[in-house]
Amino acid sequence: MPLTRKAYRAAILHSLADPAEVGIEASYEYFEDGLLVIENGRISALGHAGDLLPRLPADIDITHYQDALITPGLIDTHIHLPQTGMVGAYGEQLLDWLNTYTFPCESQFADKAHAEEVADVFIKELLRNGTTTALVFGSVHPQSVNAFFEAAEKLDLRMIAGKVMMDRNAPDYLTDTAESSYQQSKALIERWHGKGRLHYAVTPRFAPTSTPEQLALAGQLLGEYPDLYMQTHISENKQEIEWVKALFPERDGYLDVYDHYKLLGERSVFAHGVHLCDEECARLAETGSAVAFCPTSNLFLGSGLFNLPMAEKHKLNVGLGTDVGGGTSFSLLQTLNEAYKVMQLQGARLSPFKSLYLATLGGARALRLEDRIGTLQPGTDADFIVLDYNATPLLSYRLKQANNIAETLFVLMTLGDDRTVLQTYAAGNRVHQR
Missing domain, CATH: 2.30.40.10 (Urease, subunit C, domain 1)
Structure with a gap:
């Protein structure tokens, strides 16, 4: 050449x-x-x-x-491909919002043509907004991830994505099984992980929608492929946290569920973390895990205010996430606008240079890609x-x-x-x- x-x-x-x-x-x-x-x-x-x-x-x-x-280029450490068509949906907090809007919208991704159409819109929106790398949730359907990676590969983008694993507490039309989620994820890993600038993320949606068997198999995948990513949600909403306690009474809390199933690690990114405590921040930092701070979404769904100073105290890696469709903009500039306000409401300052860091090098560090992107x-x-x-x-x-x-x-x-x-x-x- x-x-x-x-x-x-x-x-x-x-x-x-x-x-x-x-x-x-x-x-x-x-x-x-x-x-x-x-x-x-x-x-x-x-x-x-x-x-x-x-x-x-x-x-x-x-x-x-x-x-x-x-x-x-800007780095989005938490975003949902299948929620592009429902961004800005009215009037619910997290759990009702999932049932009212998210699950019906994600069900459409059983259709490959629909998945391809949305992947095209989604990638164009990312690039229009200056986002060159994103950590992306697909739907439960493998075709959602195939469509996304096919579109990203054509443009030689550095992208990370995974098929959602979800085998309970969701509509029948949208669940997989512990075994099928393992096999489908494995096939996607074999096809895409490390191909060009693409990486795969094991993606249990969040603890309430996975059985212990499914979470154990997610952990097994991470053991089988050492440089995989893992993405999920944590401590976004107080009702959600209570639900996790009811579903996993034997564990010491929300983070301990993931810890028990070996899902913490250097390429594990936990979205939100609005209601984490000091001990959980310390444990995330100790394992090299990262949190995706999603201010736009946390305000829109009424979830709460992320405590960035606490994360800094523990030297916890933090990236920035738009969390479309809970978030209302693909723009990380707009997301930083909201992040500044979230800090103001807590009596804390967010300097423009810390904002720049969160949207670039901080995201790259959260993804362990600082030698490739972010500067x-x-x-x-x-x-x-x-x-x-x-x-x-x-x-x-x-x-x-x-x-x-x-x-x-x-x-x-x-x-x-x-x-x-x-x-x-x-x-x-x-x-x-x-």
């Missing part, structure tokens, strides 16, 4: 570390006039344009953006986005009043949405143009 080399010039910003651990100033790198050089789908150089331009070959193709900011470090995948300072008249006017990159970044996260994303690149290829 001939060497393909391109360069992109603009203001450039990326996270280097968690501000909670190193302080804000050491947590990011910003180039007011920066240059990003891409070779064969990877980043080969990053720095000040004045330093790098003289070293580049004369014939290199350079794209120069005015009034724009390049950042790493613009040379050697990593060329997954990046271009944010347009003039995307809307208000944004354009407001940013003219901004005095520094911290203020600019905060305004982008407060007023920004899908319109702000001018272009999205994955593995060096442009996969979205506004």
Whole structure:
């Protein structure tokens, strides 16, 4: 293959570390006039344009953006493919919402053509919003995952997904069995895990919809394939927590159910964690597990406020999740807007640089992919986005009043949405143009 080399010039910003651990100033790198050089789908150089331009070959193709900011592609650590068609559904809290809206919507994925149509819409929405990697729940049907991976593979996206395992406490038309969920998951793992930039996640929906037998087989899969992911929900809603206690009286609490079935580990991501206690945070951190913070969804379903300072105290890996369809936007910028408010309601601050970290490098660390994505470090995948300072008249006017990159970044996260994303690149290829 001939060497393909391109360069992109603009203001450039990326996270280097968690501000909670190193302080804000050491947590990011910003180039007011920066240059990003891409070779064969990877980043080969990053720095000040004045330093790098003289070293580049004369014939290199350079794209120069005015009034724009390049950042790493955004990372969504919790989202549901089959709920795309019911985003913004009215009037319920978690358990009623599942029965009223979610389960009927997910039942449609028995039809392969429907699964393919939604996968196309879903991936286009992710890319329009600047999300280049997502940890995705399919439905209980293997075809939901096949359709998603087929669409993601065509664009060489780094994506993680899994078939939901659910063998009780759900409508008959939507349940599998412990054995069928194991066999179907295994077939999907063999077909997709590690293919291109795709990864598989073992996906029990949540403890109440899996029998002990199914949870044991989920744990067995993780033992059989050492680099698999595991995704599920935890401590989202107080009624849900009481339900888990009633279903598993022999366990010490919600997290202990998953712990008992060997579902905690370095690639395990637990969505929500709104009502976790100190001991549970400590145990998640000890096992290298991560939590997906889903502020939009937690507010929309009335679930509660995630305690980010407690997670930071325990050095627990936290990523950001839109949780569509409980969440009401595919935009991680809009999700950060809500995250800021969730912290405000608890008397805590969320700096724009911590927000940037959560949506990029923090998500990459939660997924153990920080050597591939989440920053613009040379050697990593060329997954990046271009944010347009003039995307809307208000944004354009407001940013003219901004005095520094911290203020600019905060305004982008407060007023920004899908319109702000001018272009999205994955593995060096442009996969979205506004």
